[in-house]
Amino acid sequence: xxNKFDEQLCFLDEQLTHMGGxxxxxxxxxxxxxxxxxxxxxxxxxxxxxxxxxxxxxxxxLCLKLLLQxxxxxxxxxxISAALKMITDMERIGDQxxxxxxIIISSKGVAATDEIHVIGTMASEVSKMVRDSVRxxxxxxxxxxxxxxxxxxxxxxxxxxxxxxxxDFIKEEKGENGKRIFxxxxxxxxxxxxxxxxxxxxxxxxxxITGVHKDSAVMHNV
Numbered sequence: 001x002x003n004k005f006d007e008q009l010c011f012l013d014e015q016l017t018h019m020g021g022x023x024x025x026x027x028x029x030x031x032x033x034x035x036x037x038x039x040x041x042x043x044x045x046x047x048x049x050x051x052x053x054x055x056x057x058x059x060x061x062l063c064l065k066l067l068l069q070x071x072x073x074x075x076x077x078x079x080i081s082a083a084l085k086m087i088t089d090m091e092r093i094g095d096q097x098x099x100x101x102x103i104i105i106s107s108k109g110v111a112a113t114d115e116i117h118v119i120g121t122m123a124s125e126v127s128k129m130v131r132d133s134v135r136x137x138x139x140x141x142x143x144x145x146x147x148x149x150x151x152x153x154x155x156x157x158x159x160x161x162x163x164x165x166x167x168d169f170i171k172e173e174k175g176e177n178g179k180r181i182f183x184x185x186x187x188x189x190x191x192x193x194x195x196x197x198x199x200x201x202x203x204x205x206x207x208x209i210t211g212v213h214k215d216s217a218v219m220h221n222v
Contacts, residue, residue: 005070012062012083013138019055019090020134024127026052026097027194031123033104034187042101052094056087074211082208086137089197093130096190096197103183118165119184122158122191125151129198137205145209148202155195162188 026045033041063080066072072080129148136145166181207213 005066005072005076008062008066008070009076009079012059012066012080015055015059015062016083016086016134017138019052019059019087020130022048022052022055023090023093023097023130026094027123027127027130030097030100030104031120033101035120037104039105039108042104045101046098049094049098052091056091059087060084075208078208078211082137082204085204086134086201089200090130093194093197096194099190100187103187107180107183118158118162119188119191122155122162122188125158126155126191126195126198129155129195130201133198133201133205136202137208140209142206142209145202145205149199149206149214152195152199155192159188159192 026048029041029045029048032038033045063084066080067077070076129151132144133148135141136148163185166185169181203214
């Protein structure tokens, strides 16, 4: 019985890794679509978000099956409950890449990253945070999870840098191109939120390993 349970836990790891990979791909595509000003690519991103939504439901069903059909010990229970929390954050990452795609469409494909180079770097960094947070869960790597949490401060700094650059543009252009500048600020805000979600995932990884969550003083003993 335990062997079967362990196989299902391994499958859970595979599904989470797949979902994390879909999120990474969505971030990369959204960034490229922004750079190219590609409305068609933006439409594809929105369509592909349905796959992220579907795998969230699949993983949720798997987790509930593990909880109902097995009698997991405390550390396994933490592992499964952490996975349920993680997929919520990953689904929201998918939503936020779709939000970026919507901005590209509404702005009629105006390219942005040639002028605001930080956006590309910011997108790469949040994508790495997503990848590392899921890898930390699969490998039970507490140190890697903690490095993701620390990286969030850098993402916040990127957002502040872009915001300040946009404020300078507004001053220089005396209010011209206001919508375009607002759109760029919103893109970076969505990327900043993706970083927050990756941090949330890492915090649940920490909980799954240690039994302690950042927002709770309660320790769940193994």
